[in-house]
Amino acid sequence: MFTLFHHSFCPHSRFIRLALGEHGLEMRLVEERAWERREAFLALNPAGTTPVLTAEGQPPIPGAGLIAEYLDETHGADLGERRLLPSVMAERIEVRRLMAWFNEKFFEEASNPLVTERIYKRFMSEQNGGGAPAADVIRAAKANVRYHLAYIGWLAKTRNFLAGDRLTYADLAAAAHLSAIDYLGDVPWIEDDAAKAWYARIKSRPSFRPLLSEWLAGVPASRTYVDLDF
Structure with a gap:
């Protein structure tokens, strides 16, 4: 194990x-x-x-x-x-490109600042960077979510899944980052129906259930977080 x-x-x-x-x-x-x-x-x-x-x-x-x-x-x-990382080289490259997009770019610009400011800081000591959330950081990160969501929507409209015809690590990476900030209610799903429909498909998978069952004391989940038909 x-x-x-x-x-x-x-x-x-x-x-x-x-x-x-x-x-x-x-x-x-x-x-x-x-x-x-x-x-x-x-x-x-x-x-x-x-x-x-x-x-x-x-x-x-x-x-x-x-x-x-x-x-x-x-x-x-x-x-x-x-297989979550396809065997065809061109497909592997696209999956890795999108993994990097979400695990690096989306993380830096959106998910990390939102999770840090709104969740981690609650548990950090002052010496470790804890304190009140920085409103300007949250505002900038939420603005960044909007253009990332538009990119996800474009991918979802042009492909069956984000990297191609089937589920890959790219979908799991994107959904993981979105799920963390969707808990906080920081994803404007109303702005992109294609992104919303794609996420609903991923969120309905059995692998997602343990994430949706977790709650943070003092920070209630958003209305859309556990709703599979949001």
């Missing part, structure tokens, strides 16, 4: 949880507050970021990108035609 060091609202952690679920692999979850920089966790990942995947007899695997590649190399073939 795998052990995943994660945080429930870390978008990268959510991506790997979805990937493990799609592979049908069992996992033990260990919540990690990365900002506390525990020595034992830093020994697993000196960068001090989640997620980190461990398995008996294997070195720790840090970071969503490395974990996704590891899962494909070790378990991807078991999925056959449902």
